Amino acid sequence: MKYLLPLFFIAGFSVSLTGAEMAVYTGEGTWDDGITAFVQFLEWKEITYEFVSSEEVNTYPLKEYYEAIYFPGGDADYYDSDINLNGIQHIQELVSEGGGYIGMCAGAEFACDKFIWEGFVCDYSLDLFDGTAVGPIDVIAPWPEYAMTSLTMNSGNPINQYEPDTEVILYWGGSAFYPHSGAVIDTVASYDEYNSRNAIINLNYGSGRVLLIGPHPEIEEDDDRDSTDVAQEQDDFGSDWPFLWSSVDWLLGRPITSPNTSITSSSSSETQFSVSPNPFSSTTVIHFNLTCPGSVSIQLFDLSGRMIDQFFYGILQAGDQAVNLDTSSWTVGKYLIHLNTGNSTITQRCVLVR
Numbered sequence: 001m002k003y004l005l006p007l008f009f010i011a012g013f014s015v016s017l018t019g020a021e022m023a024v025y026t027g028e029g030t031w032d033d034g035i036t037a038f039v040q041f042l043e044w045k046e047i048t049y050e051f052v053s054s055e056e057v058n059t060y061p062l063k064e065y066y067e068a069i070y071f072p073g074g075d076a077d078y079y080d081s082d083i084n085l086n087g088i089q090h091i092q093e094l095v096s097e098g099g100g101y102i103g104m105c106a107g108a109e110f111a112c113d114k115f116i117w118e119g120f121v122c123d124y125s126l127d128l129f130d131g132t133a134v135g136p137i138d139v140i141a142p143w144p145e146y147a148m149t150s151l152t153m154n155s156g157n158p159i160n161q162y163e164p165d166t167e168v169i170l171y172w173g174g175s176a177f178y179p180h181s182g183a184v185i186d187t188v189a190s191y192d193e194y195n196s197r198n199a200i201i202n203l204n205y206g207s208g209r210v211l212l213i214g215p216h217p218e219i220e221e222d223d224d225r226d227s228t229d230v231a232q233e234q235d236d237f238g239s240d241w242p243f244l245w246s247s248v249d250w251l252l253g254r255p256i257t258s259p260n261t262s263i264t265s266s267s268s269s270e271t272q273f274s275v276s277p278n279p280f281s282s283t284t285v286i287h288f289n290l291t292c293p294g295s296v297s298i299q300l301f302d303l304s305g306r307m308i309d310q311f312f313y314g315i316l317q318a319g320d321q322a323v324n325l326d327t328s329s330w331t332v333g334k335y336l337i338h339l340n341t342g343n344s345t346i347t348q349r350c351v352l353v354r
Helices: 032-045 054-059 076-082 085-096 106-110 241-251
Strands: 022-025 049-052 068-071 100-104 112-117 120-123 129-135 147-153 166-171 176-179 186-191 198-205 208-213 273-276 283-290 294-302 307-316 319-326 333-340 345-352
Touching: 022 032, 032 241, 032 333, 032 345, 054 085, 068 085, 068 106, 076 106, 076 120, 085 100, 085 198, 085 208, 100 106, 100 241, 106 112, 106 129, 129 208, 147 198, 208 241, 273 345, 283 294, 283 333, 294 319, 307 319
Parallel strands: 022 049, 022 068, 068 100, 100 208, 112 129
Antiparallel strands: 112 120, 129 176, 147 166, 147 186, 176 198, 186 198, 198 208, 273 283, 283 319, 294 307, 294 333, 333 345
């Protein structure tokens, strides 16, 4: 498998990447909650992932490490300014040689030839999609407000073979997608409240695949399994993760499946954990439940993917557990805590304050 590579040197740099099925971009301008929620989805689907910064995208040939890359919501102007021509080439090569690109909101806009935001035109370099993204869509929710919006799912698109005719998904400053003359795309979903304009599209780029998503199906509005509190007062009348499940199958070039025939969603029989208090100052407590005895470790990462600290607890018995973390040496900021139980790795977002 191409993502199982040893450490070696490229152009005088020591390669710190280890490789995974999915690279998750965590550079400047990315939306923390969009990263956290999508990572929770990847763990639910059992897709391996690794965080990558703009420096790593610019330095290393991504095609040697990953099958696809995810760019979250945030600010696409930062992505375009921080990723240089080498990085652009690395992303393009990853996709054109059989990989995949999934962009959510700003991540989708970054992949377009042009992006128009409130009348301002941005000409981006990545150009995976020969077309223009236009946002925000005020008739759904003027920026910076958000709202749930109804999408009509294109039943002729193979991604939607397990989907209902309509999905209700969170909209927060996303775009509609307009292909330029001659561009070949397939509509995955269209906005019911915006003249049936393209809300989600997919296309081929060379031998690879591109999926651009205007709204936010990674967010579980009335469910905490995405480890965020975004739009918790809203209701999507179900979950959008089954749609993402089939979408990622398509993106990775695999047979398209439904979670109903593969694995079930989180339940009380699975390991769960929480951080309390959160936000915290000098110390906090990790609460979790083990379904069977196992070796437990905890790793702390910053949002650029750099490991800050790790803790090993040996073999713990099944049942409710609580361990204290001494965070006095950490700097103020947002982090991702990985709980490793031997059978699974679960991620929770945390915030350190003083």
